[in-house]
Amino acid sequence: MFCEKAVELIRELHRAPDGQLPAFNEDGIRQVLEEMKALYEQNQSDVYDRLLRIRALRWEYGSILPSTIQFHMSAEEMEWFNHYKKSLATYMRSLGGDEGLDITQDMKPPKSLYIEVRCLKDYGEFEVDDGTSILLKKNSQHFLPRWKCEQLIRQGVLEHVLS
């Protein structure tokens, strides 16, 4: 039980008559300090875990996070996320010659430029290269460039049809 020892120490001090100083309970204090340290470390690992998850979200959702997720993040976490974004962008720019290489695309080695996908949910309009849009309705099937579909496949809106 957390804080038991700490409460005990406080009670001891309280029990002593006014003004008197009981013996310095070195053991007790040390135990409490250790408990405090353990709790602090656990909190730290929880925060760290959150940061790892936020980092994964960058790879899943792209550089703009959905507002529902942003709502769950603290200001410091947002700041951390922005720093991470910047580092990743700098790194990507340094790869692949002048233009840089977007390594968040093509998580698995692609077999072809275009893929056949089936729409699993009603998504609505989806913009394509030439500026026009396609209607993604449930159960419709489309043949589109792989890179356009990746995000939606990861989100579960589209499903890759293997023929």
Added chain:
Amino acid sequence: MFVSDFRKEFYELVQSQRVLLFVASDVDALCACKILQALFQCDHVQYTLVPVSGWQELETAFLEHKEQFRYFILINCGANVDLLDILQPDEETIFFVCDTHRPVNVVNVYNDTQIKLLIKQDDDLEVPAYDDIFRDEEEDEDLSGSEDVDGSEPSEKRTRLEEEIVERTLKRRQRREWEARRRDILFDYEQYEHYGTSSAMVMFDLAWIMSKDLNDMLWWAIVGLTDQWVHDKITQMKYVTDVGILQRHVSRHNHRNEDEENTLSVDCTRISFEYDLRLVLYQHWSLHESLCNTSYTAARFKLWSVHGQKRLQEFLADMGLPLKQVKQKFQSMDMSLKENLQEIIEESANKFGSTPAFRYQHPFLPFTSLLWVYTFFMPSFHCLSCFRSNLDKLYLGLELAKKQLQAIQQTIASCLCTNLVISQGPFLYCSLMEGTPDVMLFSKPASLSLLSRHLLKSFVCSTKNRRCKLLPLVMAAPLSVEQGTVTVVGIPPETDGSDRKNFFGRAFEKAAESTSSRTLHNHFDLSVIELKAEDRSKFLDALVSLLS
């Protein structure tokens, strides 16, 4: 307009664009679609695929997508109606129509800008000449042209006026005659519905022209053609002709088997051509079941009667096939019996014909092309590619097909035994009651058509009335109990050498009009309609008087 160069005027146009494919739900359409998809995937043409089972779905989907696409491809739908009138597209929109439905609507034929027909013109089309059915409206306005000429004598004016009147009357009469002729020509042209060359074969031909044809595409073309044959959409002669065409392609693709040195590895799929028994699914069933459920044998043996069952057993005994063998799974039959089956049966039954067929050899399992499984397995593109992966779906489809065939035979037996098929004069009529087992299975037009054709074949064998044997059949089955609707299907008569032409499309239309019956022509085949059950009797009466 008819496209003459499929590559330049169709494929190369759409190659750089995004297209929308509307695909009807028959097997031939699916096969054609698979071939086209394979070509598009090879060339990275972006497309969206929308399966449609009737006009309502097509119209809705078109409205949803019309802003997003300029090019639309319609497979096995759209040729036999005035497409522009129904869909009301923008001027920029272009439709490519690859459809087996005939006759092709005259507006589609003569529209030069928005309708491109992917139809071979050597399919006896007999389209009426342009001048016989279209007429410039401006010609008629010349009648009111002549003005008064100044400075002429009154008498001259009068004769000129008289001449004008005579001319005008003459022109008006000519116009009426032209219109009467036009009505006759259109009536003759549009009266009979039939089917042209398989769309899958048309698509395969396109692939071949572009040297992009593969063995798989060839198989799909074969399946598409077989679907037409199985559903009595084409004549025997057309089937045999088209089989010949495909056989040449098969030889071209698969000849390496014959050369000992260059045989294909065992893992490759091969297509071979041979003559096979016309027994449905016999390799995946027992021979007995197959004999009972093939329309031809069920009808000839009259298997709905006890007497008929006995005859079948005698026939089998005659051929020396033990009942025990015949009732077990075909694959488990004795090798000696299996190998000589074709000869045995041919010897015993003269008319028990064998039919040219294709066999698709999977590395481990042979399949014949008389694959009814495709007919019944509702639109699933997976199924057509499932030889390599997904054999489970194929087996599931086989089981469904067997169930459907058995349901058909049972329904036929009950219809014939309870005399449900009655003659109305110019046609036979049969109506399935609600509560008949499996009746909801037959609310779908494809199943109902199949049932009707088999029923007619069996009926013809069962009746002694010579006149009745030559009659067509109208069949009705309940569609929706809540809405009180029935599906009605019209089948042409069962005659040897029938050209498979069906006049019920127009007949249904006229009967519905004259009685204000509430009908819905939702299906791409005009000879299938939905009708309010309450209007059934007056509709039938009108049909009888129309066709008498």
